[in-house]
Amino acid sequence: MSDLPPSRRRLLPTAALALAGLLAAVLPAGSAGARAPELRLNQIQVIGTHNSYRFEPPQKEFGLISAAGGSLAEGLQYSHPPLGQQFDGQHVRQIELDVYADPKGGAYATPPIRALTGQPAEYDPEMKQPGTKVLHIAGIDYHSTCLTFVDCLRTVRAWSRAHPSHVPITILVEFKDTLDIPVKGIPPVTLISWTRDRMLALEQEIRSVLSPGELLTPDDVRTPGKTLEQSILSGGWPTLDAARGKIMFLMDNGGAYRDRYVQDNPSLEGRVLFTDSEPGRPDAAFVERNDAAGSAAEIHDLVAKGYVVRTRADADTVEARSGDTKARDAALASGAQWVSTDYPVPGMAARFGTGYFAALPGFVTARCNPVSTPAPCTIPTP
Numbered sequence: 001m002s003d004l005p006p007s008r009r010r011l012l013p014t015a016a017l018a019l020a021g022l023l024a025a026v027l028p029a030g031s032a033g034a035r036a037p038e039l040r041l042n043q044i045q046v047i048g049t050h051n052s053y054r055f056e057p058p059q060k061e062f063g064l065i066s067a068a069g070g071s072l073a074e075g076l077q078y079s080h081p082p083l084g085q086q087f088d089g090q091h092v093r094q095i096e097l098d099v100y101a102d103p104k105g106g107a108y109a110t111p112p113i114r115a116l117t118g119q120p121a122e123y124d125p126e127m128k129q130p131g132t133k134v135l136h137i138a139g140i141d142y143h144s145t146c147l148t149f150v151d152c153l154r155t156v157r158a159w160s161r162a163h164p165s166h167v168p169i170t171i172l173v174e175f176k177d178t179l180d181i182p183v184k185g186i187p188p189v190t191l192i193s194w195t196r197d198r199m200l201a202l203e204q205e206i207r208s209v210l211s212p213g214e215l216l217t218p219d220d221v222r223t224p225g226k227t228l229e230q231s232i233l234s235g236g237w238p239t240l241d242a243a244r245g246k247i248m249f250l251m252d253n254g255g256a257y258r259d260r261y262v263q264d265n266p267s268l269e270g271r272v273l274f275t276d277s278e279p280g281r282p283d284a285a286f287v288e289r290n291d292a293a294g295s296a297a298e299i300h301d302l303v304a305k306g307y308v309v310r311t312r313a314d315a316d317t318v319e320a321r322s323g324d325t326k327a328r329d330a331a332l333a334s335g336a337q338w339v340s341t342d343y344p345v346p347g348m349a350a351r352f353g354t355g356y357f358a359a360l361p362g363f364v365t366a367r368c369n370p371v372s373t374p375a376p377c378t379i380p381t382p
Contacts, residue, residue: 041216041237042308043373044167044366045332047359048094048340049086050312053134053144053152055079060117065140068185075316076136077351078342082145083155087169090345091365094310094338095156096172096252097134099149099202101192105130111139112187126151132202138179139189149202153209156247160214164245167366167379168216170338172310173273174252175199196260203272206249216248218268218285227267227282233306240379249273250286250310258283279307286310292331292339303335303371311336313358314343323354332360335371 056062056079066073086092100108109127114120124147127133132149135142146152156169175194192198206215220238223231251258254276265271267282277284279302287302289295292311299309313328314320320343331339341358343349349356360367368377 039240039368039373039377039379040235041168041240041243042232042303042306042337043237043369043377044240044379045335045337045339045360045369046093046167046170046366047091047344048096048170048172048310048338049080049090049092049344050096050315050340050342051078051098051136052080052083052086052092052095053097053146054136054141055143055145057113057141057143060119061113064113064117064186065183068183072183074321076141077317078320078348080145080342083152084159086344087159087163087166091359091363092344093167093365094170094172094340096174096340097149097152098136098174098176100133100135100138100176101194101198101202102133103130103192103198103201107192108133108135108138108142108189111142112189113140113142116186132205138176138191140183140186150205150209153206157209157214160245160247166245167240168243168246168248170248170250172250172252172338172340173202175257194257194260196263199257199261206272210247214245214247215272216243216246217272218274218283219270221285222267222269229267229277229279229282229284232285232308235306237306237308251275252288254278254288274308279305289336290315291327292334292336293327296330296334299334299336300371303337303369306372308338309334309336310338310340313339313341314356317342317352320349320354320356321352323349323356325356328356328358331358333370335369337369 062073080086083095102108106128110121114123126147134144134146134149134152146155160169177191177193179188218228221231221236222228223236249272251273258275261275262283274286275283276286276288287307288310289299290312299311302309311331311334313331319327343357344359346355346357366379368379
């Protein structure tokens with residue numbers, strides 16, 4: 001090009017622009033040479049785990065639960081490895097944490113089942129410290145790979161910073177303050193209620209671990225002058241590239257818990273968690289539909305409109321025992337962005353004599369959403 005006269009060199013940029021415009025006019029969308037639409041956060045699908053922190057009780061405790069709790073025990077026969085191992089080896093990008101308020105510390109430090117099985121009442125001094133605790137059923141099923149909410153978040157943060165280009169990690173938070181699974185003969189624990197102030201204190205725990213740049217919050221999604229729902233229905237979710245390396249939080253509870261949390265913030269202004277809401281509400285962006293087989297058509301419609309959805313591929317070890325994949329297959333086909341399972345890799349259900357597992361085709365970490373993704377679509381290695 002350096003041998004061309006100056007007048008010819010000045011014409012090259014103009015000619016290139018003209019050629020680009022011609023190609024855009026004659027090439028159909030999606031054909032070779034056309035630029036694929038930029039993928040957005042709601043246009044992917046990943047696998048999550050249910051009660052991601054949990055591992056099974058020792059046999060002496062399980063035996064007591066089994067004798068006193070009937071069928072409850074069967075539903076407790078699953079375990080998860082530490083969170084980092086799930087991210088590394090199981091292609092998991094959504095986790096669930098059950099949280100118990102413990103502002104003074106010690107509220108859940110001495111599970112009654114320990115004394116009933118001849119063990120020391122206290123099992124870890126960390127449980128005496130103030131701060132939110134992570135466990136399944138207070139006093140009964142309490143074993144966790146990260147005992148405090150902050151410990152869990154630090155594990156996620158460490159993995160995230162070591163893998164800064166990961167697709168967003170989503171943390172589903174279930175606020176627990178009722179004993180909805182009592183076991184006969186085991187004294188109940190007094191639970192601390194989740195007031196609005198305590199919910200906001202949990203937000204402070206999140207912000208104490210994660211910087212603003214590491215979080216994806218409703219404020220990052222909402223369009224000025226619009227509600228959160230209006231924003232996501234008009235394409236307001238950030239691009240996948242912009243969301244890489246981020247961590248977002250979802251509330252697993254609806255009803256009174258949601259109403260308490262959105263008080264004075266109807267569109268989640270300034271809040272950290274996306275609420276489990278319903279279409280038509282200003283905070284509606286995330287919707288939970290856990291019955292994949294029974295709600296597949298509804299999930300498909302919600303995803304097509306722009307909502308993000310969590311559903312479950314299995315529950316209470318039922319599918320793992322039977323090997324039935326109908327719910328799993330419905331969940332994956334529905335377009336729900338987060339499909340939660342207790343069995344993200346093959347072999348975990350072998351104890352039941354089945355080969356059940358729930359994973360994306362090809363055991364990839366993320367795939368283009370089967371409902372909401374524009375074609376053509378590829379996701380670079382997350």
